[in-house]
Amino acid sequence: MNTLKHNSIVYGMYARKSSESEDRQIQSIDRQLDDLNEVVEKQNLIVFQDAICERKSAFSPGREGFKKLVQLTNNGKVTAWLCYHANRLSRNPIDAGTVIYLMDMGKLHHIRTPSRVYYNNPTDKMMLQIEFTMSKKDSDDKSMFVKSGLKKRYKNGLPNGKAPLGFINDKSQEKGNRGWFVDTEKFDKLKILFLRFLKGNDSITSITEYAREELFLTTPKHKKQGGKLVNRSLMEHILKNPVYAGFFYSKDEDGIGVTDRELTSSLPKVISREEHYYLLNMLSSRTTPKVQKHTATYTGFLIGENGSHIGADHKFQMICDCKKKFSYRSKTDCPSCGKLIKNLKNPKYLSYIYYYNLKKRKQKSTKIKCIEEKKVESFLINYFKDSLVLTKELCDWAKLHLSELKNSALEEQKTYSKAKTQQKDSLAKQKRKLREMFTLELISEVEFKADYQEIIFKEQDFESSKTHFNDYYDELEALLDLCSGFITVMEKGTQQEKKDLLSRFPSNLIWDEEILSVHKPKWLLAFEKGRKTFLLKNTLVEPKNNLVNKRQNTPLKALCPTLLGWLDTVRTYMKEEKVNILQLRA
Numbered sequence: 086m087n088t089l090k091h092n093s094i095v096y097g098m099y100a101r102k103s104s105e106s107e108d109r110q111i112q113s114i115d116r117q118l119d120d121l122n123e124v125v126e127k128q129n130l131i132v133f134q135d136a137i138c139e140r141k142s143a144f145s146p147g148r149e150g151f152k153k154l155v156q157l158t159n160n161g162k163v164t165a166w167l168c169y170h171a172n173r174l175s176r177n178p179i180d181a182g183t184v185i186y187l188m189d190m191g192k193l194h195h196i197r198t199p200s201r202v203y204y205n206n207p208t209d210k211m212m213l214q215i216e217f218t219m220s221k222k223d224s225d226d227k228s229m230f231v232k233s234g235l236k237k238r239y240k241n242g243l244p245n246g247k248a249p250l251g252f253i254n255d256k257s258q259e260k261g262n263r264g265w266f267v268d269t270e271k272f273d274k275l276k277i278l279f280l281r282f283l284k285g286n287d288s289i290t291s292i293t294e295y296a297r298e299e300l301f302l303t304t305p306k307h308k309k310q311g312g313k314l315v316n317r318s319l320m321e322h323i324l325k326n327p328v329y330a331g332f333f334y335s336k337d338e339d340g341i342g343v344t345d346r347e348l349t350s351s352l353p354k355v356i357s358r359e360e361h362y363y364l365l366n367m368l369s370s371r372t373t374p375k376v377q378k379h380t381a382t383y384t385g386f387l388i389g390e391n392g393s394h395i396g397a398d399h400k401f402q403m404i405c406d407c408k409k410k411f412s413y414r415s416k417t418d419c420p421s422c423g424k425l426i427k428n429l430k431n432p433k434y435l436s437y438i439y440y441y442n443l444k445k446r447k448q449k450s451t452k453i454k455c456i457e458e459k460k461v462e463s464f465l466i467n468y469f470k471d472s473l474v475l476t477k478e479l480c481d482w483a484k485l486h487l488s489e490l491k492n493s494a495l496e497e498q499k500t501y502s503k504a505k506t507q508q509k510d511s512l513a514k515q516k517r518k519l520r521e522m523f524t525l526e527l528i529s530e531v532e533f534k535a536d537y538q539e540i541i542f543k544e545q546d547f548e549s550s551k552t553h554f555n556d557y558y559d560e561l562e563a564l565l566d567l568c569s570g571f572i573t574v575m576e577k578g579t580q581q582e583k584k585d586l587l588s589r590f591p592s593n594l595i596w597d598e599e600i601l602s603v604h605k606p607k608w609l610l611a612f613e614k615g616r617k618t619f620l621l622k623n624t625l626v627e628p629k630n631n632l633v634n635k636r637q638n639t640p641l642k643a644l645c646p647t648l649l650g651w652l653d654t655v656r657t658y659m660k661e662e663k664v665n666i667l668q669l670r671a
Contacts, residue, residue: 096125101150101151133163137150143180146180165193184213185210248265277300278302283364290317331352332348381399382584383440398441403426406424476569486645567590
């Protein structure tokens with residue numbers, strides 16, 4: 086394959102430098118060309134026209150320069166390649182395969198670099214493939230490293246990138262792991278700006294002028310830029326930035342959707358989340374209208390009768406200086422007194438969320454009813470307090486009983502498995518003995534087939550009767566944790582924390598436009614009934630009393646037959662109904 090003479094080989098010279106971080110350690114294109122030209126002079130090589138240079142990542146196929154080099158090789162104008170390193174040619178499997186295929190076809194004689202030559206022979210092609218594989222692995226490792234760093238940063242409650250105005254990057258830490266400090270001077274000025282703008286008397290232009298002329302608010306000072314007074318576009322970005330309300334948006338781990346994440350609690354807020362939404366709607370009425378996305382806590386957890394879908398409607402209203410309330414999103418003035426919204430002195434912005442039957446809403450002739458989110462939340466809290474809530478002490482005591490039940494069930498499973506194994510071995514032994522008898526002609530072929538088929542039927546019955554150990558003890562333990570921590574989250578948690586909590590509660594809320602209720606499968610009815618019965622018999626652990634004198638709770642360490650029976654009944658119903666308590670039922 087390496088029969089071409091040195092003076093008949095025409096080289097295609099290729100240099101690439103990506104603008105991305107994967108090439109920080111690679112020399113510039115000019116430096117690459119200097120090294121390659123030095124090889125050309127020393128080896129007296131023939132190069133086809135000018136070198137092909139491009140600034141593009143090789144992580145994925147589609148580079149124009151590389152495509153041109155391949156075309157020249159296919160057309161026979163180039164018979165060998167000259168580049169700085171093999172990873173300049175490819176960092177993805179498709180381009181790597183193209184290079185090897187050109188060699189297999191005999192169109193690419195070899196690839197030369199300043200350090201070595203890869204000829205068209207099995208050993209060198211294997212080494213070239215190793216180089217390409219290492220380049221691909223290096224790319225994948227960098228990608229995983231970046232994703233891991235972002236995941237860790239999001240978990241710590243910080244978005245990616247530089248700190249916004251009012252905060253300062255902690256430069257004592259390495260890049261990618263830098264926290265934020267509060268820039269006290271600018272942060273205090275931002276508080277004044279947000280408070281002033283929320284009053285509703287300013288436009289973006291007027292608030293920008295106030296920031297420049299009265300507060301002298303400037304951008305952060307850097308080596309080559311910054312330190313200038315804020316402009317209108319930056320002010321609009323600041324007002325819309327959710328970071329100042331204590332949260333931010335980032336991509337999901339799969340890179341498809343967007344997740345609402347809470348900012349670290351170590352950093353102060355300028356405004357509340359609700360004020361942020363008010364502010365966005367105020368801006369939408371003064372600039373080009375844009376569709377705002379809003380989330381409702383109980384979407385997906387609240388259903389109508391017969392399983393019909395329940396939608397959420399966000400209402401944004403304002404109380405004018407004249408004390409009249411109206412929806413302001415599509416209005417510029419008060420419909421009652423006619424005063425312009427931007428000129429109001431003390432407007433009060435209100436926000437409500439209502440749930441409605443989506444199917445009925447589409448039927449124009451049907452009058453629909455709505456229920457406010459606050460009523461749904463109040464109903465849930467009262468329901469848990471009356472029917473499901475457990476104190477931490479009772480929850481811990483119940484877990485001890487669960488452990489006892491689980492250990493007992495595991496022992497039964499071991500005994501059952503042992504018996505099944507013995508039965509299986511016995512059937513296998515019968516088959517061997519039957520084959521031996523048939524070989525020794527002690528039984529006829531008809532007898533052998535009949536007896537053998539009977540054993541096969543027994544084995545099939547054995548396989549069909551196999552049971553997997555699905556005890557639901559872990560799911561029941563999760564339910565106990567839910568019942569002990571539900572009220573705290575519902576009263577003090579964020580919207581996302583509430584949604585996460587509800588996703589662990591395996592039962593939907595039902596609203597038939599008259600009554601709000603909870604769908605109660607058998608296991609839930611058993612849980613409620615058992616809890617009520619147990620608390621009546623054991624007033625010592627009643628939620629309102631067991632926190633009074635913790636020393637009297639020493640009996641909680643002992644096993645209670647009533648509690649054992651209650652938990653085992655709930656577990657039995659879970660198993661029968663095949664309910665996965667941790668799965669969200671939308």
